[in-house]
């Protein structure tokens with residue numbers, strides 16, 4: 325009887341130990357999993373940092389000569405990349421690679437890019453803060469065009485897609501502060517059908533805009549927000 329009781333107690337104690345040990349084992353397991361997850365996350369973060377550093381270097385070596393070290397190009401007809409959303413950049417690099425958007429320079433640059441390259445370069449572009457346009461020479465300020473440009477941007481709904489600050493987002497490019505010569509060329513290109521867009525949005529937006537108004541828009545957008553006429 326006593327023995328049976330003792331055995332009962334022993335097995336009872338064993339069960340208690342088991343019950344007590346179980347959550348402890350669970351906690352140890354959790355801690356181990358958490359440590360493994362943390363080290364995987366830090367390995368992934370390191371890999372990301374490594375990739376980001378690699379494309380920052382490649383941008384400096386392969387792109388900066390034309391687009392500027394900080395993404396503010398001072399080469400004629402070469403767009404500013406600073407402040408451009410990465411999704412817009414990757415879309416355009418893809419179009420250049422597939423030769424759907426024509427440019428001797430960029431088709432050659434993008435021809436052998438892997439998908440990882442498209443992503444790496446556009447992620448880097450997405451980190452470049454916008455750089456304001458240098459102030460225009462006094463002789464080139466045409467105050468009347470600011471008001472006209474503002475009105476045209478409303479009338480043709482440029483602001484509806486590019487935003488009130490003309491800074492774009494996602495697949496829509498920032499146009500504020502872009503180079504005027506590039507804006508003129510590319511707006512004419514959309515109108516003439518020589519610049520293929522990812523969508524028909526731009527071709528439709530400019531199809532009925534007189535060429536003179538495109539130039540006024542380019543003037544206004546390049547200096548946006550610019551000086552408000554008195």
Ligand code: HEC
Pocket residue numbers: 383386387388389390391401402403404405413414416417426427429430433445497510
């Ligand atoms: C030899 C000069 C040159 C080099 C080098 C160059 N680009 Fe370009 N890039 C251009 C020109 C010119 C355009 C405008 C093409 C056009 O529409 O006529 C352009 C356009 C672009 C655009 C589209 C921008 C927009 O607003 O639509 C992106 C993105 C771009 N380049 C990224 C790059 C990257 C990334 C590299 C380096 C891997 C690079 N470029 C190297 C000259 C260059």
Ligand code: HEC
Pocket residue numbers: 403415477480481482483484485486495496497498499502507510511520521522523524525526529530533541545
């Ligand atoms: C319905 C939306 C929409 C409207 C309206 C619109 N845009 Fe765009 N715009 C876009 C999209 C999307 C792109 C990217 C082009 C592509 O599809 O590859 C673009 C591209 C551009 C580019 C090329 C930028 C670059 O870096 O190469 C310029 C310049 C531009 N738009 C100016 C304008 C102006 C000026 C107006 C008003 C007359 C306007 N847009 C109206 C959606 C729009």
